[in-house]
Amino acid sequence: MxxxxxxxxxxxxxxxxxxxxxxxxxxxxxxxxxxxxxxxxxxxxxxxxxxxxxTKEKLYESVARAIIGRAIPAIRQIIESELPLEEKIRRFIDAYIGIISRNPFIPLFIISEVNKHPERFINSILPSDLPKPQFFFNQVEAEIAAGRIRPVRPQHLIVNVISMCVFPFVGKPMMRMLLGMSSGEMRVFLEERKEEVTQFVMAALRP
Amino acid sequence: MxxxxxxxxxxxxxxxxxxxxxxxxxxxxxxxxxxxxxxxxxxxxxxxxxxxxxTKEKLYESVARAIIGRAIPAIRQIIESELPLEEKIRRFIDAYIGIISRNPFIPLFIISEVNKHPERFINSILPSDLPKPQFFFNQVEAEIAAGRIRPVRPQHLIVNVISMCVFPFVGKPMMRMLLGMSSGEMRVFLEERKEEVTQFVMAALRP
DNA sequence: GTCTATAACTCGATAGAC
DNA sequence: GTCTATCGAGTTATAGAC
Structure with missing residues (x-):
């Protein structure tokens, strides 16, 4: 503009x-x-x-496009990088949780938008250059073949990691009820997850 | 009634x-x-x-209460059961993914409801007898003390498991785009997750 | 560019006939 | 119980003065 x-x-x-x-x-x-x-x-x-x-529709699209346009490159950059697998996962988790901590409403906004109007989302909001996870998949397969990590299907691995990063924010109020945490305790808990999720994934990948 | x-x-x-x-x-x-x-x-x-x-409000509350009332006991029953930890986690994942597969719109409905009107949710929709995760937490601590599983904070463990079960459904359209899957491929993929998530968690818990 | 006033329409809710 | 007709509030969007 x-x-x-x-x-x-x-x-x-x-x-x-x-x-x-x-x-x-x-x-x-x-x-x-x-x-x-x-x-x-x-x-x-x-x-x-x-x-x-x-129109309201155009204002909304403008906002949605900006949000998606900011969110995707951050993921893209890490997933498509040349880093060794373990370091890549480490940074991915750290960056992902960091971004969401600073923008806690974004994930649910995107999810709701995509679920309610998939066509509008695909046609007029989503940028054309999506992250290509293929390189990441190859990297995982290579590590498995070399015996350096336990056999996992790379698609499931990436979904597991994203789920553990994003869902606690999306379902924050429910998590708070389940765990009986105050707002402050929850903030600490979510920050802890950077380290905790990383260790959990690394442990799951041990051969 | x-x-x-x-x-x-x-x-x-x-x-x-x-x-x-x-x-x-x-x-x-x-x-x-x-x-x-x-x-x-x-x-x-x-x-x-x-x-x-x-009123629309009362109709909505009626629906919301029924949905929550059906969803909570299923979780409660497994979390509070006397099963050994590993078997409990196994069944939890299997039941959770199974239920959501049959009611794919429910998780996002609940999440949106809770996020938009936490007071209404707590006061007039949520039942009074929530699942009490304390017994599960003690069970995890005991297994750690006995050296049978790797040290993990039980709160993070339960959030990890729930996240991996629920999020792929909530973010299904986004996952589909990321992984480049057809609707049918996605159905297979989500079904696979029962086994895949179980193995992932078990691997992460190895001492 | 920015405002007030209002048109045009949608939606929840009610009245009243059957 | 079920329907048609309509009210009243609230919403998007526009017209027109400044």
């Missing part, structure tokens, strides 16, 4: 609207959010939302 | 409404669903929804 570079970043009206929409949409979803609420959050008038983004 | 026993089950108007609401709410959530759509699904008039359930 060349448009945005021509003015002070972060406080243009368009940017204020975008930021407000980002916050409201991620917390309430497309259906739960209203244009009025977004306008209030941005401290401006409702009509201005339409002036800049025409 | 004594009311329901007095007539043929499954085709009373009240039951038809409930079933239709169950389907629509689990797929679209409270905000995304409309009373009109539920009425159409039930093949009856919109006014009848209000005749039987008064």
């Amino acid at each position: 060349a448009k945005r570079e021509s003015q002070a970043p972060g406080d243009s009206t368009e940017q204020k609207i975008f930021d407000a929409a980002h916050e409201v949409f991620t917390q309430k979803g497309m259906d739960g959010a209203t244009m009025q609420e977004i306008a209030d959050h941005a401290g401006i008038n409702k009509a201005l939302l339409h002036y800049y983004y025409r | 004594a009311k329901r026993e007095s007539q043929a089950p499954g085709d009373s108007t009240e039951q038809k409404i409930f079933d239709a609401a169950h389907e629509v709410f689990t797929q679209k959530g409270m905000d995304g669903a409309t009373m009109q759509e539920i009425a159409d699904h039930a093949g009856i008039n919109k006014a009848l929804l209000h005749y039987y359930y008064r």
